[in-house]
Amino acid sequence: MGEGSAFPDATAPSRSWLGLVGWLLVTFIAAAAGSFASLEGPAFYAQLTKPSWAPPAWLFGPVWTTLYLLMAVAAWLVWREHGWRGARGVLSLYVVQLAANAMWTWLFFVWRQGAIAFVEILALWLLVAATIVSFARMHRMAAALLAPYLTWVTFATALCYSCWKLNPGLLR
Numbered sequence: 788m789g790e791g792s793a794f795p796d797a798t799a800p801s802r803s804w805l806g807l808v809g810w811l812l813v814t815f816i817a818a819a820a821g822s823f824a825s826l827e828g829p830a831f832y833a834q835l836t837k838p839s840w841a842p843p844a845w846l847f848g849p850v851w852t853t854l855y856l857l858m859a860v861a862a863w864l865v866w867r868e869h870g871w872r873g874a875r876g877v878l879s880l881y882v883v884q885l886a887a888n889a890m891w892t893w894l895f896f897v898w899r900q901g902a903i904a905f906v907e908i909l910a911l912w913l914l915v916a917a918t919i920v921s922f923a924r925m926h927r928m929a930a931a932l933l934a935p936y937l938t939w940v941t942f943a944t945a946l947c948y949s950c951w952k953l954n955p956g957l958l959r
Contacts, residue, residue, distance in 0.1 A: 807863045814859035817885035821892035836953040861932035877921040884914035901951030901958025
């Protein structure tokens with residue numbers, strides 16, 4: 788974009804790559820906050836009575852790493868095309884859902900609040916869906932990159948509910 792563009796900083800090649808690094812950092816900081824809360828997660832997960840369709844504990848790390856990478860690229864695509872000023876509300880929604888995502892891990896694994904974790908993951912699902920709809924209005928590929936995330940959160944919602952109901956002694 789030229790000198791008169793509304794978003795020259797976001798589209799300049801060097802700024803664009805710095806923006807990608809920035810969105811990766813923001814996203815993986817949220818991931819780290821959740822990961823810190825789940826340090827004892829595998830041991831706690833092993834204690835839980837789980838439905839037959841529950842994945843093994845080792846699967847969560849690779850899945851979440853992939854999802855966080857897709858999420859960061861999606862946010863970057865919106866930012867790159869519209870800049871912060873042009874997408875402030877949408878990108879703020881993205882950051883809010885990141886915080887909600889990290890919060891769920893604390894509720895479930897650290898504080899072992901099954902009921903609250905379930906309500907919170909329902910809110911997370913709504914936030915992710917709203918982010919996808921908002922991203923779709925600005926950059927269709929960005930919205931598409933979030934589809935696997937919504938699919939996984941849908942699955943995680945069912946798993947959260949099942950674990951909560953199957954483990955009243957471990958999850959309040």
